Structures are given as C-alpha cells and as structure tokens.
Amino acid sequence: MLRIADKKRFIFSCIFFTLVFIMISKFDDTLMVNKKDISLLSNIVLAKNTKTSKGDVVKENEKITIVLDAGHGGVDKGTSYDNLYEKDINLKIVNYIKKGLEAKGFNIVLTRDKDELIPLKQIGEIANSSNAKLMVSIHINSYKDSGVKGITGYYYSNKSSMPKERMLLSKDIVNSICRDSSWINNGIKSQNLAVLRYSDIPCALIECGYITNMDDREKLKDDSTLMNMAENIASGITNYINNNNK
Numbered sequence: 420m421l422r423i424a425d426k427k428r429f430i431f432s433c434i435f436f437t438l439v440f441i442m443i444s445k446f447d448d449t450l451m452v453n454k455k456d457i458s459l460l461s462n463i464v465l466a467k468n469t470k471t472s473k474g475d476v477v478k479e480n481e482k483i484t485i486v487l488d489a490g491h492g493g494v495d496k497g498t499s500y501d502n503l504y505e506k507d508i509n510l511k512i513v514n515y516i517k518k519g520l521e522a523k524g525f526n527i528v529l530t531r532d533k534d535e536l537i538p539l540k541q542i543g544e545i546a547n548s549s550n551a552k553l554m555v556s557i558h559i560n561s562y563k564d565s566g567v568k569g570i571t572g573y574y575y576s577n578k579s580s581m582p583k584e585r586m587l588l589s590k591d592i593v594n595s596i597c598r599d600s601s602w603i604n605n606g607i608k609s610q611n612l613a614v615l616r617y618s619d620i621p622c623a624l625i626e627c628g629y630i631t632n633m634d635d636r637e638k639l640k641d642d643s644t645l646m647n648m649a650e651n652i653a654s655g656i657t658n659y660i661n662n663n664n665k
Contacts (some may be wrong), residue, residue, distance in 0.1 A: 428563040452515045480524030480567025481552055483660060486546045486554035487529050488614065489513040490624075493536030498561035505559040506534065508639050512557050512627060515649030516656075523657060543617025552660060554622035555652070556614050559639065561631045568632035570596050573616035582609075584621035586658045591627055595655030597649055601638065603626070621663075627653065 485613040489509040491497035497505025510531070519528045528549045530542045537545075539604040541642050572589035576582040589607040597604035601628065627648060628635035 420573055433635035438590060444573040481500040482527040484528060484549055484551040486549055486551045487513045487516055488542055488556035489531055490556055490558040492531050492534055495536045498559055498630050500636055508559050509557045512645055512649050515646050516652050519650050519653035539613040541616050546618040548618055551620055553620055554618055558624060558626050559645045560626040562629055565631050568602040568629045568635045571605040571626040573610045573612055576609040581621050588621050589623040592623055592655035593651055595651045598651060
C-alpha cells in the first residue's frame with residue numbers, strides 16, 4: 420500500500436499532468452505548449468507537495484523530549500518576599516511552559532510536578548536518562564539592591580558539556596522572554612551550577628526576574644504575565660531546536 424506521503428505525491432502528479440494535457444488540447448492544431456504556463460503549474464504542484472502542515476510539525480516534535488525543572492520545592496522555598504515563594508512561582512511557570520510545548524507536540528518530562536524537593540544530582544539523572552534533547556531549569560532571582568531587575572540566563576561551559584549548545588539555548592530563551600519590553604535583558608552568563616553540571620545534555624538555568632524588585636515582583640504575582648513569559652520561553656526553546664535539530 421502507498422504511504423500517505425506517497426499518495427499525496429501521486430495525486431499532485433496526476434493533477435499536474437491532467438492540467439498539462441488540457442493545455443495541450445487547447446492547441447490541438449499545432450500541439451504547441453506555452454512553456455511558461457507549464458513552468459508555473461510545475462511550481463504550484465511542487466510548492467503544494469513540499470509544504471509542511473501543522474500536523475506534520477506536531478508529529479515530528481513528538482520524537483523530541485524536553486526536560487523542565489522547577490527549581491527548589493518542599494522544605495526548600497528558594498528566595499521569597501512576604502508570602503511569595505520562589506518554589507511556587509517556578510512550578511507555576513513550568514506547568515505553563517509544559518502546556519505550551521505539549522501543544523506543539525513535544526514530549527515533556529518534569530523533574531517535579533508537586534511541592535517536593537528533588538536532589539540536584541537526581542535532577543541530572545532524570546535529564547540524562549530521559550533521552551531528552553535539552554533541559555531548562557526555572558528559577559527566580561533576588562539581590563540586596565532592590566533596584567536590580569530583569570531576566571538572566573546561565574549555562575555551564577565545561578569543554579566536555581556541549582558549551583556552545585548550552586550557550587545558544589540560554590541566549591534563545593532569554594531573548595525570547597525579553598521580546599516583551601517590560602522585562603530587562605541581563606544577558607547570559609557561564610556559571611558552574613550543580614543542576615547544570617550534572618546534566619550531560621544541553622541545558623540552561625533561567626532566572627525569571629527578581630523577587631526583591633517591586634516591578635518584577637508585581638509581574639511575578641500575575642498569572643497572565645507568567646503565562647506570557649512561559650509562552651515566550653516555549654518559543655525560545657522551539658527556536659533553539661529548529662536551529663540545532665541535528
């Protein structure tokens with residue numbers, strides 16, 4: 420039996436040659452065919468035949484696994500301000516990212532899906548055993564100077580840890596978040612962080628704003644803002660995969 424892709428090519432070929440036949444029949448006396456018309460028809464058929472549908476993209480993405488890590492959890496609240504805890508914001512953002520990436524067809528693995536603390540080494544083991552394309556760890560920042568705000572990406576640049584891929588992943592995500600002009604782009608930095616060091620695959624840690632800054636903090640309290648951020652993170656991840664899908 421013909422596969423679906425083969426059937427499509429067969430149908431388009433039939434349409435093409437039928438149209439050519441009709442055009443030839445118009446010039447029955449001389450059997451002369453306008454080459455420009457045939458070339459135009461050929462281009463239309465080829466364009467239609469090679470166009471990738473949304474369904475094809477989703478099906479292709481199903482082959483790709485992405486690990487999402489919500490930093491801290493359980494007894495480890497992370498940074499906080501009053502009753503606003505980093506661990507809760509991280510998990511909320513990760514769940515929004517998960518939803519967005521799953522809609523694109525990706526297979527998602529979470530290091531945690533509830534309020535529990537996963538040891539850093541175990542996070543690395545989850546990433547390494549999942550046959551994943553990449554991992555993204557979500558965190559919230561803090562600083563003694565309340566004027567400091569914005570988005571920062573971190574990657575581990577050991578020579579044996581795919582430093583270029585990690586750097587590009589961090590850059591794509593940070594730039595995507597900061598397309599929304601309300602967030603300050605603090606760029607990306609190489610840092611020896613355990614959650615990144617234990618992972619053998621390309622991974623990035625994204626600090627999604629400063630809880631100690633009033634402007635960032637108000638945005639971190641707002642679900643619609645977090646959803647928009649998650650959508651931009653998902654777009655950054657997708658952009659990285661599209662440009663590095665070897």
